[in-house]
Amino acid sequence: MKVFVKFLSNGTGVLLLLGLFLLPVVGHAATLPATKPATLPATLLNTDCIKCHAQPPADIEAKGLAHKTAVGCQDCHNGHPPVVRKIIPLCSQCHEGTPHFALKNCLECHRNPHTPKVITYGKEVTEPCLTCHDSQIKQLREAPSKHSKLFCSSCHDQHGKIPACTQCHKPHAPEMTAGDCKKCHKAHMPKAVAYVNDQVKNADCGACHKQALTQLSASTFKHQSKSCTFCHADKHKAVPTCQNCHGEPHPQPLLAKFGTCGACHSVAHDLYKFAPAKKAAVPAPKAQ
Numbered sequence: 001m002k003v004f005v006k007f008l009s010n011g012t013g014v015l016l017l018l019g020l021f022l023l024p025v026v027g028h029a030a031t032l033p034a035t036k037p038a039t040l041p042a043t044l045l046n047t048d049c050i051k052c053h054a055q056p057p058a059d060i061e062a063k064g065l066a067h068k069t070a071v072g073c074q075d076c077h078n079g080h081p082p083v084v085r086k087i088i089p090l091c092s093q094c095h096e097g098t099p100h101f102a103l104k105n106c107l108e109c110h111r112n113p114h115t116p117k118v119i120t121y122g123k124e125v126t127e128p129c130l131t132c133h134d135s136q137i138k139q140l141r142e143a144p145s146k147h148s149k150l151f152c153s154s155c156h157d158q159h160g161k162i163p164a165c166t167q168c169h170k171p172h173a174p175e176m177t178a179g180d181c182k183k184c185h186k187a188h189m190p191k192a193v194a195y196v197n198d199q200v201k202n203a204d205c206g207a208c209h210k211q212a213l214t215q216l217s218a219s220t221f222k223h224q225s226k227s228c229t230f231c232h233a234d235k236h237k238a239v240p241t242c243q244n245c246h247g248e249p250h251p252q253p254l255l256a257k258f259g260t261c262g263a264c265h266s267v268a269h270d271l272y273k274f275a276p277a278k279k280a281a282v283p284a285p286k287a288q
Ligand code: HEC
Pocket: 020, 025, 028, 031, 032, 044, 045, 046, 048, 049, 050, 051, 052, 053, 073, 074, 077, 080, 081, 082, 085, 086, 087, 088
């Protein structure tokens, strides 16, 4: 910003407009207005520009932001042809000292300096984004997935735009909506499936685990009222042991003899439910 200060202290109106009209403007006639301004000011002021240039003042008025409020035309355009030939400023005259300002080709994204925050960029952009966003690339690199191989701009094709997952993927079940995806997935580490317990519906797990869902839903025992994530807590593939919740409910010798809880209780999703071949070893089912 130091150079900017220098620019301001330069003063405005450095150019005699007279010269502009006295010299022939060969080749530039098309840019000139049909009628000349009625009065010719001795020096060129910011308010004069609009007399000959329609678009830049209109753009700045509509979307100039700080380029409207913090600087004037002549802070950037120092002089005017034909007296001064090169009057297009470099961005680095006023913006330097951060990694972002070390990028090349500022105008590739900031296409119009008169509307500085109207930003468009190409399809294969990653590195420039990292001058401001570093946590996202950390996630993409530390939890490698097929998303890590995409460009930031593959998904964020406009700055600030968040795409819906369903723009590129089918949901696991027809009744699942785009809003459900982030209950289980993070966009920048999609393979690390984790969730807040009880925010996930049993049917969402059931989209891939039909048998578990069917068994549990049809079961007549107390586990039936519990959600999948009550037991499979926090992250995908977490499997609890029965003892996590029940401790040691029976005398040790009994357990030692039968080995596993499942020998008598079958599976957690349907307690006491045994396949016919094993039936002989099963205690009488609990009345419910
Ligand atoms: C009387 C008409 C007139 C006025 C007033 C005028 N300009 Fe221009 N401007 C021109 C013409 C004609 C050209 C083309 C000159 C050339 O390229 O040699 C031009 C060219 C330019 C360019 C392009 C230079 C380049 O290198 O491509 C800029 C920038 C510019 N003017 C800015 C301004 C600003 C800022 C003001 C107000 C401070 C202003 N002009 C006032 C007529 C005008």
